[in-house]
Amino acid sequence: MFTDKMILRIPGPTPIPPRVQMAMNQPMIGHRSGKFSALFARTAERLKPYFGTTQDVYILAGSGTAALETGVVNTLQPGDEAVILVSGAFGERFAKICERYGVVAHRLEVPWGKAVTPDLLEAFLKEKPQVKAVFATYCETSTGVQNPIPELAKTIRAHSDALFIVDAVSCLGAVACEMDAWGVDIVVTGSQKAFMLPTGLAFLAASERAWKVIEANKSLAFYLDLKAYKKSLADQTTPYTPAVSLIFGLAEVLDMLDEEGLPAIIKRHELMRDMTRAAMRALNVNLMADDAYAAATVTSCDPQGAFDAEALRKVLTKQYNVTIAGGQQHLKGKIFRIGHMGYCEPLDVLQVISAIEMSLHQIGAPVELGAGVKAAQEVLIAHV
Amino acid sequence: MFTDKMILRIPGPTPIPPRVQMAMNQPMIGHRSGKFSALFARTAERLKPYFGTTQDVYILAGSGTAALETGVVNTLQPGDEAVILVSGAFGERFAKICERYGVVAHRLEVPWGKAVTPDLLEAFLKEKPQVKAVFATYCETSTGVQNPIPELAKTIRAHSDALFIVDAVSCLGAVACEMDAWGVDIVVTGSQKAFMLPTGLAFLAASERAWKVIEANKSLAFYLDLKAYKKSLADQTTPYTPAVSLIFGLAEVLDMLDEEGLPAIIKRHELMRDMTRAAMRALNVNLMADDAYAAATVTSCDPQGAFDAEALRKVLTKQYNVTIAGGQQHLKGKIFRIGHMGYCEPLDVLQVISAIEMSLHQIGAPVELGAGVKAAQEVLIAHV
Numbered sequence: 001m002f003t004d005k006m007i008l009r010i011p012g013p014t015p016i017p018p019r020v021q022m023a024m025n026q027p028m029i030g031h032r033s034g035k036f037s038a039l040f041a042r043t044a045e046r047l048k049p050y051f052g053t054t055q056d057v058y059i060l061a062g063s064g065t066a067a068l069e070t071g072v073v074n075t076l077q078p079g080d081e082a083v084i085l086v087s088g089a090f091g092e093r094f095a096k097i098c099e100r101y102g103v104v105a106h107r108l109e110v111p112w113g114k115a116v117t118p119d120l121l122e123a124f125l126k127e128k129p130q131v132k133a134v135f136a137t138y139c140e141t142s143t144g145v146q147n148p149i150p151e152l153a154k155t156i157r158a159h160s161d162a163l164f165i166v167d168a169v170s171c172l173g174a175v176a177c178e179m180d181a182w183g184v185d186i187v188v189t190g191s192q193k194a195f196m197l198p199t200g201l202a203f204l205a206a207s208e209r210a211w212k213v214i215e216a217n218k219s220l221a222f223y224l225d226l227k228a229y230k231k232s233l234a235d236q237t238t239p240y241t242p243a244v245s246l247i248f249g250l251a252e253v254l255d256m257l258d259e260e261g262l263p264a265i266i267k268r269h270e271l272m273r274d275m276t277r278a279a280m281r282a283l284n285v286n287l288m289a290d291d292a293y294a295a296a297t298v299t300s301c302d303p304q305g306a307f308d309a310e311a312l313r314k315v316l317t318k319q320y321n322v323t324i325a326g327g328q329q330h331l332k333g334k335i336f337r338i339g340h341m342g343y344c345e346p347l348d349v350l351q352v353i354s355a356i357e358m359s360l361h362q363i364g365a366p367v368e369l370g371a372g373v374k375a376a377q378e379v380l381i382a383h384v
Numbered sequence: 385m386f387t388d389k390m391i392l393r394i395p396g397p398t399p400i401p402p403r404v405q406m407a408m409n410q411p412m413i414g415h416r417s418g419k420f421s422a423l424f425a426r427t428a429e430r431l432k433p434y435f436g437t438t439q440d441v442y443i444l445a446g447s448g449t450a451a452l453e454t455g456v457v458n459t460l461q462p463g464d465e466a467v468i469l470v471s472g473a474f475g476e477r478f479a480k481i482c483e484r485y486g487v488v489a490h491r492l493e494v495p496w497g498k499a500v501t502p503d504l505l506e507a508f509l510k511e512k513p514q515v516k517a518v519f520a521t522y523c524e525t526s527t528g529v530q531n532p533i534p535e536l537a538k539t540i541r542a543h544s545d546a547l548f549i550v551d552a553v554s555c556l557g558a559v560a561c562e563m564d565a566w567g568v569d570i571v572v573t574g575s576q577k578a579f580m581l582p583t584g585l586a587f588l589a590a591s592e593r594a595w596k597v598i599e600a601n602k603s604l605a606f607y608l609d610l611k612a613y614k615k616s617l618a619d620q621t622t623p624y625t626p627a628v629s630l631i632f633g634l635a636e637v638l639d640m641l642d643e644e645g646l647p648a649i650i651k652r653h654e655l656m657r658d659m660t661r662a663a664m665r666a667l668n669v670n671l672m673a674d675d676a677y678a679a680a681t682v683t684s685c686d687p688q689g690a691f692d693a694e695a696l697r698k699v700l701t702k703q704y705n706v707t708i709a710g711g712q713q714h715l716k717g718k719i720f721r722i723g724h725m726g727y728c729e730p731l732d733v734l735q736v737i738s739a740i741e742m743s744l745h746q747i748g749a750p751v752e753l754g755a756g757v758k759a760a761q762e763v764l765i766a767h768v
Contacts, residue, residue, distance in 0.1 A: 002640070002729065004403045018402075019388045025409070256386070319768050320731055345386065347704055350757075351735040358761050362768070369765075370758025373734075377742050377753045384703050384746070 001321050009352045010325040011141045011170055011298035012193035014342035016249075020196060023252035024245045031242050040247055041236035046254045049262060051187050051205045052178035058229045059250075060202040061243040064169040064190035066224060067202035069097050071165045071186050073220040074206075074227075075133055075213050078102030083124060083134045083162070085116040085152070089142035089328045090167060094135040101220050106131065112143045112331060113300070115293035118155040125159045132213075133163040133185075139171035142328045144300030144337060145289045146171065153182045163210050169193060171297050172203075173257065174269040174341050185210040194269075194297060196256070196342040197249050267383075269296035272340035272349045275379045279353040279372035283360060288335065297341035298325075302334065307365040309336045315359040322355045346380045385705045393736045394709040395525045395554050395682035396577040398726035400633075404580060407636035408629045415626050424631055425620035430638045433646065435571050435589045436562035442613040443634075444586040445627040448553040448574035450608065451586035453481050455549045455570050457604040458611075459517055459597050462486030466517045467508060467546070469500040469536070473526035473712045474551055478519040485604050490515065496527045496715060497684070499677035502539040509543045516597075517547040523555035526712045528684030528721060529673045530555065537566045547594055553577060555681050556587075557641065558653040558725050569594040578653075578681060580640070580726040581633050651767075653680035656724035656733045659763045663737040663756035667744060672719065681725035682709075686718065691749040693720045699743040706739045730764050 008015050016024075029036050040059070047057040060066060072094070076082060081104040084095040091109075098105040108124045110116050116136065125131070134156050139146050149166055156164045163185040168177060172187065173194035179187050184207070191201035206214060206226065219225040228239035257265060276299045280287055288300035303309055309326065310333050316322040327335040338356075340349055353372045360367045392399050400408075413420050424443070431441040444450060456478070460466060465488040468479040475491075482489040492508045494500050500520065509515070518540050523530050533550055540548045547569040552561060556571065557578035563571050568591070575585035590598060590610070603609040612623035641649060660683045664671055672684040687693055693710065694717050700706040711719040722740075724733055737756045744751045 001644075002401060002727065003643070004401055005727070005729065007731065017386060017388055018405075021402075259387070260385075321729070322731070343386065343389070345389065345705070347391065347706070347735055347739055350738040351731055354734040354738065354757055354761060355731055358765055361765065368758075369761045370754035373738055373757045374752075374754025377738060381742055381745060381753075 005321060007320070007322040007352065007355070009339045009344070010323055011337055011339040011341065013199055014193060014196055014339065014344065016198065017196055017256060017343045019256070020249045020252045024249040026245070026248050028244060031244050032237065036244060037236040039251060040238070040242065041233070043247055043251045043254065044233065046258070047203060048205070050173050050177065050257070053180050053205045055180070055205050055207060056230070056233055057203055057205045058226065058233060059238070059242070059247070060204070060224070060229065061200060061241070062202040063199055064202060065093065067169065067188035067190060067204055068094055068167055069221070070202065070204055070224040070226060071135070071188050072097045072101060072103065073224050074217060075163055075165065075186070075210065076101065076103045077217065077220070080104065080132045081106060081128065081130055083108055083128060083131050085121065085134065085136040085147065086110070087114060087116050087137060087143065087145055087147060088112050088140035090140055090169070091137045094137070094167060098135070113145060113288040113302070115145050115147050116152065118148065118151045121152055121155050122159060125156065129160065131160065131162045133165055134160070135165050136167070138166050138168040139175070139295045139297055141170040141298055142331070143288055144295045144298045145293050146175070146295040147293070149184065150178070150182045153184050157183045163213060171295065174265060174297050176266055179205060179207070191246060191250065194341045195250070196253050197246055200243050200246050201250065266296070268345070269341060271346060271380065271383050272344065273299060275346060275349045275376035276338055276340055276353070278379045279376040282375035283357055283367045283372045298337055298339050300335055300337045307360065307363055309334060311363045312336060312356070312359050315362050316355055319362070320355040320359065322352055324352070350376055389705060391704070391706040391736065391739070393723045393728070394707055395721055395723040395725065397583055398577060398580055398723065398728065400582065401580055401640060401727045403640070404633045404636045408633040410632050412628060415628050416621065420628060421620040423635060424622070424626065425617070427631055427635050427638065428617065430642070431587060434557050434561065434641070437564045437589045439589050439591060440614070440617055441587055441589045442610065442617060443622070443626070443631070444588070444608070444613065445584060445625070446586045447583055448586060449477065451553065451572035451574060451588055452478055452551055453605070454586065454588055454608040454610060455519070455572050456481045456485060456487070457608050458601060459547055459549065459570070459594065460485065460487045461601065461604070464488070464516045465490060465512065465514055466519060467492055467512060467515050469505065469518065469520040469531065470494070471498060471500050471521060471527065471529055471531060472496050472524035474524055474553070475521045478521070478551060482519070497529065497672040497686070499529050499531050500536065502532065502535045505536055505539050506543060509540065513544065515544065515546045517549055518544070519549050520551070522550050522552040523559070523679045523681055525554040525682055526715070527672055528679045528682045529677050530559070530679040531677070533568065534562070534566045537568050541567045547597060555679065558649060558681050560650055563589060563591070575630060575634065578725045579634070580637050581630055584627050584630050585634065650680070652729070653725060655730060655764065655767050656728065657683060659730060659733045659760035660722055660724055660737070662759040662763045666759035667741055667751045667756045682721055682723050684719055684721045691744065691747055693718055695747045696720060696740070696743050699746050700739055703746070704739040704743065706736055708736070734760055
């Protein structure tokens, strides 16, 4: 087994394309140089279509959690109330960040594997007219559920003045996002998922409505104070030292994304989702998310005791050098999650499926070899 | 489709491992520096086990053909006679090089797809006691045939004083080679096959018997004069400018090969061969080589009119970004060849098979999706 050839199929970090890796290897330049300023401003500009916004996109050196926290500390004050849509681990993280800052977090919780639907939200909102913000997770990485953001936005706009703040960390760049058209106020994401970069960059865009709130808001933090980023971006720079090499890489990623085109990228991810789901069904492996809310970037499977998910993952890693994810929190050890986003193509999905079915066979699960691959091939062939 | 994600499954050049690519990116150093000399000498030394020799291995900046020519011009003179075992395009190349230098080339030809067997060689040699050298191809890349080098060597040693000169370009580093034990006089190979490097390096080792001939021989060439390389290697250097970055890469390749270990490498290639052949049989695709002489590094398939090999290759390239090889010379357009060597693992074989079966389906060949993958999975599972 080649130690540098791990087949990385977790829901982020995702594999880095060689041309992006090469771009990041460019010699270092000063982050206050004119050369870097021009690159930075152009690169930030080029992110806008992926957010579906005409607003500026801010690039922070930080992880996805930094992006989530930025969404909280710039819009709320201690004592403010917020609704948090919790459909898994990352919804809960939004709630915890709110509580750290003294925000009253009203959790609208659904069982893991389910989506938050507009009717649930409408009923919940009606009882809380005073909330300042609603936080939602676009793709709940922990369960493979994609929440219906456009419909949720419509519900909020119809029933509340709250800002709608969306964590799109594990899907932006792979799925549709029409922030302006849908009426979403803040969208945040990270670099290490569909943007095919190493971890280390957080991206954020805010609506005009959100900016009014942000400008009037006493920021609860320093490094994550969006007003500083806004002031700097007007000068084509950042308030604090940017991650220069990651920006080199991001520029190359945007070349790749633009070359493929967002509609084709979205279709590719939907196809990989459909292939993965067809394969798991053919192997009688239970899918956590319903078809209507299945994430385009990650598929969660819950064997429900039919076999040991951790044993499967161990065989995959040890014998085939394939890494998929396990469960988080109360699902730790119980489920497995297959990432299919970013630098991943349908043929890569067939490869991971072939490895999963062999591993299932080897741990004694009653699967027919080739059956999952065949089901996925049929989905793929119908698309080409 | 990602333009930098071509799935390269031709019988060389093969994919470059990332760690080798990184090693080649090291800053340039002078080729007459002590640092380079030490690296070069150590690297040449480390090649010996892959040749199965205690003799020095020479590294030339040049292609595989340069290596073949080196084997000719250092051992023969115009008017000398040689036997060339021709089982495909590369055997014929040896013959052409001989003829360019006025050597009388006696071709022992077998149909493409067949191996040269010891009994054929014995009968042929008996009629030509005067030949100075016998040239053979270890893996005939054009047909996927692996000639029985140890047995052929035994036959030559028993019936002739001729040198035995072997082209191992498309297999050395992936198959057994016991040059000293088998009584092979010269083995030549290139960097871009099982050695996982870009094209550009030729490797050659010669027996003591061969060196006696070489020392007494008036070299017909300058750049390819082995005596110059011998003199230089004694001083840890090369007579002409070496390909420095490729030597950086070769040192890293040798780390990788040594880590896996030659016995495991040989087994991996045999496994990939067996998987590929089982899959093609399950898809009713005709294999060119018999099991006994099937190459470990490349599998040739001859559809014999059942479908259009070029149509298959086009779909593979266009829809799946998978590159396999077509036929050469009179087989151009008629056959296809799947490379499975170097930086290639069993899961990569499953991936290329899944792409081939979908493409066959798409060009209207009567294949059952998943059948080839299943057959290959069964071979793999039996090994793990």
